[in-house]
Amino acid sequence: MDGTIMSGATTAQDRPGTLPFDNSYARLPDAFFTAVDPTPVAAPRLIAFNRSLAEELGLDPERLERHAADWFSGNRLPPGALPLAMAYAGHQFGQFVPQLGDGRAILIGEVIDRDGQRRDIQLKGAGPTPYSRRGDGRAALGPVLREYILSEAMHALRIPSTRALAAVATGQPVYRERTLPGAVFTRVASSHIRVGTFQFFAARGDRENLRVLADHAIARHYPEAAGxxxxxLALLDAVAARQAALIARWLGVGFIHGVMNTDNMTISGETIDFGPCAFMDRYDPRTVYSSIDHGGRYAYGNQPMIGQWNVARLAEALLPLIDPVEDKAVDLANASVARYMDLFQLRWKETIHAKTGLSEAGEDESDQQLIRDLLMLLLDGSADFTLAFRRLCDAAEDPAADAAFAELLQQPEAARPWLDAWRARLGRERATPAERAAAMRRVNPAFIARNHKVEEALRAAADHDDFSLFHALNDVLARPYDDAPGFSAYAEPPKPGEEITATFCGT
Known part of the structure; x- marks a missing residue:
């Protein structure tokens, strides 16, 4: 497949069978990245290929799949690729590290998808880079499959996320606490620009490249800010708004990112880096899964505040560009950071009202108390978060389904006062019970990436080279809002002995 770098005005559909790269990040100054080739692997083998995403990118899935093992392992680069590792800094668990960068990821290029949007294609686990900090630059099979499952699950839940294009086994081991099979993950993103990318230049006092980066981010993600x-400041406001909306949607499905460092927060507002992330089983705002989050910094209920903290770090980096007078810049930035929490509260109200069948028009303080009472009921009753809201959908249509909701609580009788108050409130809604239940089912998933099901699939793949559970799980999670009685085992919380209490980043 021969091809050349093509202009941004040309889409992949114009040249089926090629990857028409238009690598805008590679045209930025040298300080932004280091050119580096992937390191070849022993015996690449394609495990998973996302044909629908390939079509969305405007690429020829038939031809792409034929080359996938070589291209997406890094053994042979597709025509037009300009591989590079991006430089960035970041706060990791609150501690600033001025030099991070892509230590095991290589951006091979950008394409313009069939909707005219620019998308990055990146290989994770493709070998060491100048930012590897003595690491091997490789990825184990388990974390690669985990990111594939979780990123596609988030996309199916209609939550902005990076995407999974391919997973390739390398045929060679990686060495962590034990020897594990290796793999390479192909990630697609609107971009890989992070808060930490801005911090990289701000920490060096490099105002010129800071401005170049900001202008690039505006042109790529927020062109309305240019005018x-x-x-x-408009860029800061826009990033804050997207982060507020993103985190509200995380909370709505019980998602815990697990490592919300500033180098893991994208400017585009996409969920990125699915290392120790997990979906909460029993509702508890203090829930932590990440094995490295010893103090609960990134617990489920802390995520909105951490989002604001991360936005504040972006604001600090942008201060020299916001206004030449430092005090004025600080005042403007502080106001933007403060608006984040207002935006988050608005998005969270929209999310939780939709989940409980309450219209925004009917919102008042009694509604907020009703929602607080529900969450306290779930907490006190150790109820499964996802299953509780899905069963509320049934109860919204038929009071006979109240019992199925109540039985999720340790003391089922505790549900009756709340259910009575909720049903009285629903009586003020204009929608019919059937319409209300249908709307609730569109926002309350039946299926999430249950931790025990994910781990079951990863163990089968890593220990027995059995990918059947991985593929079956992906198939179920592709339609999370559809009732599928034949797959009810995927909707059930873990049984005693199945619960996963810790997740790992894979590095």
């Missing part, structure tokens, strides 16, 4: 009186 603003203060474009860099």
């Amino acid at each position: 603003h009186e203060r474009p860099y």
Whole structure:
């Protein structure tokens, strides 16, 4: 497959069978990245290929799949690729590290998808880079499959996320606490620009490249900010708004990212880096799964505040661009950071009202108390978060389903006062019970990536080279809002002995 770098005005559909790269990040100054080739692997073998995503990118899935083992292992680069490792910094668990960067990821290029949107294609686990900090630059099979499952599950839940294009086994081991099979993951993103990318230049006092980065981010993600009186403040506002909306949606499905460092927060507002992430089983705002989050910094209920903290770090980096007078820049940035929490509260109200069948028009303080009472009921009753809201959908249509909701609680009788108050409130809604239940089912998933089911699939793959559970799980999670009685085992919480209490980043 021969091809050349093509202009941004040309989409992949114009040249089926090629990867028409237009590598805008590679045209930025040298300080932004280091050119580096992937390291070849012993025996690449394609495990999973996302044909629908390939079509969305405007690529020829038939031809792409034929080359996938070589291209997506890094053994042979597709025509037009300009592989590079991006430089960035970041706060990791609150501690600033001025030099991070892509230690095991290589951006091979950008394509313009069939909707005219620019998308990155990146290989994770493709070998060491100058930012590897004595690491091997490789990825184990388990974490690669985990990111594949979780990123596609989030996309199916309609939550902005990076995507999984392919997973390739390398045929050679990686060495962690024990020897594990290796793999390479192909990630697609609107971009890989992070808060930490801005911090990288701000920490060096490199105002010129900071401005170049900000202008690049505006052109790529927020072109409306370019015409603003203060474009860099408009950029900050826009990033804050997307982060607020993203985290509200995380909470709505019980998702815990697990490592919300500033180098894991994208400017685009996509969920990225699915290392120790997990979906909460029993509702508890203090829930932590990440094995490295010893103090609960990134617990489920802390995520909105951490989102604001991360936005504040972006604001600090942008201060020199917001206004030449430092005090004025600080005042403007502080106001933007404060608006984040207002935006989050608005998005969270929209999310939780939709989940409980309450219209936004009917919102008042009694509604908020009703929701607080529900969450306290779930907490006190150790109820499964996802299953509780899905059963509320049935109860919204038929009071006979109240019992199925109540039985999720340790003391089922505790549900009756709340259910009575909720049903009285639903009586003020205009929608019919059937319409209300249908709307609730569109936002309350029947299926999430249950931790024990994910781990079951990963163990089968890593220990027995059996990918049947991996593929079956992906198939179920592709339709999370559909009732599928034949797959009820995927909707059930873990049984005693199946519960996963810790997840790992894979590095």
